[in-house]
Amino acid sequence: MLSHPSPATTPAPRRERRKQARPGELIDAALELFVSKGFAATRVEAVAQKAGVSKGTLFLYFATKEELFKAVVRHAIVGRFAEWNAEFDSFPGSTADMVRYAMRSWWDQVGNTRASGISKLIMSEASNFPEIATFYDQEVIRPGNALIGRIIQRGIDRGEFRCVDVHYAVYSVLSAMMFLAMWKHSFGPCMPAAEKLDPDAYLHHVADVIIRGLQRTEGASA
Amino acid sequence: MLSHPSPATTPAPRRERRKQARPGELIDAALELFVSKGFAATRVEAVAQKAGVSKGTLFLYFATKEELFKAVVRHAIVGRFAEWNAEFDSFPGSTADMVRYAMRSWWDQVGNTRASGISKLIMSEASNFPEIATFYDQEVIRPGNALIGRIIQRGIDRGEFRCVDVHYAVYSVLSAMMFLAMWKHSFGPCMPAAEKLDPDAYLHHVADVIIRGLQRTEGASA
Amino acid sequence: MLSHPSPATTPAPRRERRKQARPGELIDAALELFVSKGFAATRVEAVAQKAGVSKGTLFLYFATKEELFKAVVRHAIVGRFAEWNAEFDSFPGSTADMVRYAMRSWWDQVGNTRASGISKLIMSEASNFPEIATFYDQEVIRPGNALIGRIIQRGIDRGEFRCVDVHYAVYSVLSAMMFLAMWKHSFGPCMPAAEKLDPDAYLHHVADVIIRGLQRTEGASA
Amino acid sequence: MLSHPSPATTPAPRRERRKQARPGELIDAALELFVSKGFAATRVEAVAQKAGVSKGTLFLYFATKEELFKAVVRHAIVGRFAEWNAEFDSFPGSTADMVRYAMRSWWDQVGNTRASGISKLIMSEASNFPEIATFYDQEVIRPGNALIGRIIQRGIDRGEFRCVDVHYAVYSVLSAMMFLAMWKHSFGPCMPAAEKLDPDAYLHHVADVIIRGLQRTEGASA
DNA sequence: AATGAATGAGTATTCATTCAT
DNA sequence: AATGAATGAATACTCATTCAT
Numbered sequence: 066m067l068s069h070p071s072p073a074t075t076p077a078p079r080r081e082r083r084k085q086a087r088p089g090e091l092i093d094a095a096l097e098l099f100v101s102k103g104f105a106a107t108r109v110e111a112v113a114q115k116a117g118v119s120k121g122t123l124f125l126y127f128a129t130k131e132e133l134f135k136a137v138v139r140h141a142i143v144g145r146f147a148e149w150n151a152e153f154d155s156f157p158g159s160t161a162d163m164v165r166y167a168m169r170s171w172w173d174q175v176g177n178t179r180a181s182g183i184s185k186l187i188m189s190e191a192s193n194f195p196e197i198a199t200f201y202d203q204e205v206i207r208p209g210n211a212l213i214g215r216i217i218q219r220g221i222d223r224g225e226f227r228c229v230d231v232h233y234a235v236y237s238v239l240s241a242m243m244f245l246a247m248w249k250h251s252f253g254p255c256m257p258a259a260e261k262l263d264p265d266a267y268l269h270h271v272a273d274v275i276i277r278g279l280q281r282t283e284g285a286s287a
Numbered sequence: 288m289l290s291h292p293s294p295a296t297t298p299a300p301r302r303e304r305r306k307q308a309r310p311g312e313l314i315d316a317a318l319e320l321f322v323s324k325g326f327a328a329t330r331v332e333a334v335a336q337k338a339g340v341s342k343g344t345l346f347l348y349f350a351t352k353e354e355l356f357k358a359v360v361r362h363a364i365v366g367r368f369a370e371w372n373a374e375f376d377s378f379p380g381s382t383a384d385m386v387r388y389a390m391r392s393w394w395d396q397v398g399n400t401r402a403s404g405i406s407k408l409i410m411s412e413a414s415n416f417p418e419i420a421t422f423y424d425q426e427v428i429r430p431g432n433a434l435i436g437r438i439i440q441r442g443i444d445r446g447e448f449r450c451v452d453v454h455y456a457v458y459s460v461l462s463a464m465m466f467l468a469m470w471k472h473s474f475g476p477c478m479p480a481a482e483k484l485d486p487d488a489y490l491h492h493v494a495d496v497i498i499r500g501l502q503r504t505e506g507a508s509a
Numbered sequence: 510m511l512s513h514p515s516p517a518t519t520p521a522p523r524r525e526r527r528k529q530a531r532p533g534e535l536i537d538a539a540l541e542l543f544v545s546k547g548f549a550a551t552r553v554e555a556v557a558q559k560a561g562v563s564k565g566t567l568f569l570y571f572a573t574k575e576e577l578f579k580a581v582v583r584h585a586i587v588g589r590f591a592e593w594n595a596e597f598d599s600f601p602g603s604t605a606d607m608v609r610y611a612m613r614s615w616w617d618q619v620g621n622t623r624a625s626g627i628s629k630l631i632m633s634e635a636s637n638f639p640e641i642a643t644f645y646d647q648e649v650i651r652p653g654n655a656l657i658g659r660i661i662q663r664g665i666d667r668g669e670f671r672c673v674d675v676h677y678a679v680y681s682v683l684s685a686m687m688f689l690a691m692w693k694h695s696f697g698p699c700m701p702a703a704e705k706l707d708p709d710a711y712l713h714h715v716a717d718v719i720i721r722g723l724q725r726t727e728g729a730s731a
Numbered sequence: 732m733l734s735h736p737s738p739a740t741t742p743a744p745r746r747e748r749r750k751q752a753r754p755g756e757l758i759d760a761a762l763e764l765f766v767s768k769g770f771a772a773t774r775v776e777a778v779a780q781k782a783g784v785s786k787g788t789l790f791l792y793f794a795t796k797e798e799l800f801k802a803v804v805r806h807a808i809v810g811r812f813a814e815w816n817a818e819f820d821s822f823p824g825s826t827a828d829m830v831r832y833a834m835r836s837w838w839d840q841v842g843n844t845r846a847s848g849i850s851k852l853i854m855s856e857a858s859n860f861p862e863i864a865t866f867y868d869q870e871v872i873r874p875g876n877a878l879i880g881r882i883i884q885r886g887i888d889r890g891e892f893r894c895v896d897v898h899y900a901v902y903s904v905l906s907a908m909m910f911l912a913m914w915k916h917s918f919g920p921c922m923p924a925a926e927k928l929d930p931d932a933y934l935h936h937v938a939d940v941i942i943r944g945l946q947r948t949e950g951a952s953a
Numbered sequence: 954a955a956t957g958a959a960t961g962a963g964t965a966t967t968c969a970t971t972c973a974t
Numbered sequence: 975a976a977t978g979a980a981t982g983a984a985t986a987c988t989c990a991t992t993c994a995t
Contacts, residue, residue: 101414101415102414102415103325103326103327103328103411103412103415104325104328105325105327105328106325106326106327106415108963108964108965109964109965109966110964110965118980118981119980119981119982120965120966120981120982121966121967121968121979121980121981121982122979122980122981124965124966124967125979125980128966129965129966130964130965130966185410185411187473188407188410188411188469188473188474189325189407189410189411189473190325191473191474191476191477192323192324192472192473192476192477193324193325193328195476195477198473198474198477199477202474202477202478202482206474229492229495229496230488230492233488233489233491233492233493234492234496236463236466236484236489236492236493237463237492237493237496237497239466240462240463240465240466240467240493241458241459241462241463243462243466243469244458244461244462244465244466245462247410247465247469250414251409251410251411251413251414251420252410252413252420252424252428254413254414254417255413255414255417255420255421256424260424262458266452266455267455267458269455270451270452270455270456270458270459271455271458271459271462273451273500274451274456274459274496274497274500274501275459275496275497275500276500277449277499277500277501277504278495278496278497278498278499278500278501279496279499279500282499282504330988330989330990331989331990331991332989332990340955340956341955341956341957342956342957342989342990342991343955343956343957343958343991343992343993344954344955344956346990346991346992347954347955350991351990351991352989352990352991545858546858546859547769547770547771547772547855547856547859548769548772549769549771549772550769550770550771550859552967552968552969553968553969553970554968554969562976562977563976563977563978564968564969564970564977564978565970565971565972565976565977565978565979566975566976566977568969568970568971569975569976572970573969573970574968574969574970629854629855631917632851632854632855632913632917632918633769633851633854633855633917634769635917635918635920635921636767636768636916636917636920636921637767637768637769637772639920639921642917642918642921643921646918646922646926650918673936673939673940674932674936677932677933677935677936677937678936678940680907680910680928680933680936680937681907681936681937681940681941683910684906684907684909684910684911684937685902685903685906685907687906687910687913688902688905688906688909688910689906691854691909691913694858695853695854695855695857695858695864696854696857696864696868696872698857698858698861699857699858699861699864699865699868700868704868706902710896710899711899711902713899714895714896714899714900714902714903715899715902715903715906717895717944718895718900718903718940718941718944718945719903719940719941719944720944721943721944721945721948722939722940722941722942722943722944722945723940723943723944726943726948774984774985774986775985775986775987776985776986784959784960785959785960785961786960786961786986786987787959787960787961787987787988787989788958788959788960790986790987790988791958791959794987795986795987796985796986796987
């Protein structure tokens, strides 16, 4: 705001970068930072820098830091559920295999992806952004729940699984996956190599327990 | 695991002349705020106010906001493990009952307490406070893991459980509890009443699946 | 004093392909915005938009916002004084009529024009742009003063007016006109219709008082 | 926001000032700067510095820059009208003297005071702060108008003044004072000494013209 | 011990200005 | 000539931290 005669202010010769600077790159950068540092502790400047653009450019695409946050969440919710539901309808094998397949699928396509950070992010920030939590619940949690529920119901219908309360049985599977996602983005990075939780082995063993726990048996009681 | 003199969970019944505003009250207030808003988004002034003291007083007891944070975490970790280990050594019933008892115990004494927020807090802030994450791992995760591990091992030793890989089987139990704690402090508060997850039913059903999944059976295959 | 090709005061009837978006349109747009919002609070983008061109184009014509400001002021000062001076030299009627005529002329050709905003603008920004204030003083104030001064002197010379101190008597006329210009661009727009100051009536009555105040009389004392 | 282990950040030992830092000092400083630079071009930091406090302190007393602005305006409107109205009711002399006295009074108590900057400020910012302009109109302009109107009416009632339209005659007086106030804060400071408008002489001569213009006479016509 | 006024480094956001197209 | 994406210096406002009382 040069409001005075201005004694020849050098206009500063800048440039350097020239690009499409797609909002996508900003969202990617933001996702990573939000996930690891949280919303409040992430500086927009850091996001811009990570995306290789200037602070100003970020605000060209997202009016506020909060808008950026919402965009990050929305972007990560590329509902894979339609696709998964279809796979489910035509799944040929046993329901036990199906549960295993579902968990692996989730891991390969979501859990082991940067997108899994969203789960942690949402859980961490839920009380700061209730509307987003609600949105996430409807767009992700509920459909995910429904999908798992249908799988378990199939097991029951086909006589493979016990007559469990589907509503709660779902959480056996869900909690296992969510825990892994959380872990990966919280303790994961700061554990010494020796302590690291191996996701594949984790999924294998935990799925095994869950499946046996759901299956029909002759023996076993409380 | 309610660790301070204040006997109730009610918002602190402030007596007239609150001489000696104990750091405990500050820690309680801080815990609640850190859990719901996160470290960065919590203002020390809000903590002080919630504790009924002035901002200046807070700094009398905790040199920095970060020290306050550490104190909150340390304070919540008054390892109940020794006690639990003792209970375990003399537990009379079946290992299945023991698992159920352990999960309920955890819920009654930790999960259903404000202290459970610590889990969420640590997970959320782990990457911002790696040393605390490490500390928490050593003081809480590892002992907890060990305890659960001993229980499962007992089941195996006594022929009640299958010969599972104890190291991973532990996570079946752990993930179920951690998930509940996270949920309670993230989505829990913003779900409509109808959608609310009932912790007791959750624990009951999930424990059931896990126990059956661990138990020896004659039938059941992949 | 409408100084650009655009013949009307209407918001510029933009033709299809506005090739050659003349600087004049930018100056018009800038004048309006500077007058109502002030220099600092006016965004160049708003000026460009109002002129129907892009921000970049504006800088094609004006190196800086400050240059634009100067151009606006300079442009509005196409001294009508030569013309008025000529009219004065050949004015046939009484000096009282002449004063009235001068005030009406000013109103019709300047005051009631968007150009009158310049007065307000300069007064508002004088301390931020002293050189422009000086410039304005020399190009507008002083000539205007001189012109009014000559009129009053004529009245004195012809025995129509008292022997007042011309230097100060001038301000009786000047202040009346400046006040009207300021009012129009400040309170004017935000007064309820009922309160609005009617410029014609204002000029009529105020001119009347001034003229009688300058005229020779037999009675009247302090 | 120290979110990392923090490698011993030097907490910066500052202090230096210790005072009552009354909001009044901030308002004074703000008045001066707003008047000379305008609202937008005034930096809050400059205001704080001029008041001898830190930026943070300013925001301790005024939530936003705009609140500060409003406080400045409100503060300057210490309605002197009650007092003036009283003086008017018991004024012993001629109405001509009264007009002279009123103008001098205004100059001594307002115009020649830092408070006069408010007039300029309001006029300059009226379209950016319409609500304040309205407020000012009601609290200052209207009462001022009424007061002058009563004086003129007195002149008419007592046969000293002609039967002018009081509503407009008021502006003869008002415009003269407002012009002086504006001038003082705009061109005043940037005129060479030789050119300076002498307020006393200005008021004297202009008042003279106005009074004669209002007074009853035997001669004089259009 | 306790307070709360004061501080100033830090951060989101704006906007004049540049430049490849 | 004209554009509009990109830039980054500038500025309002926040909040952890200090210190006289």
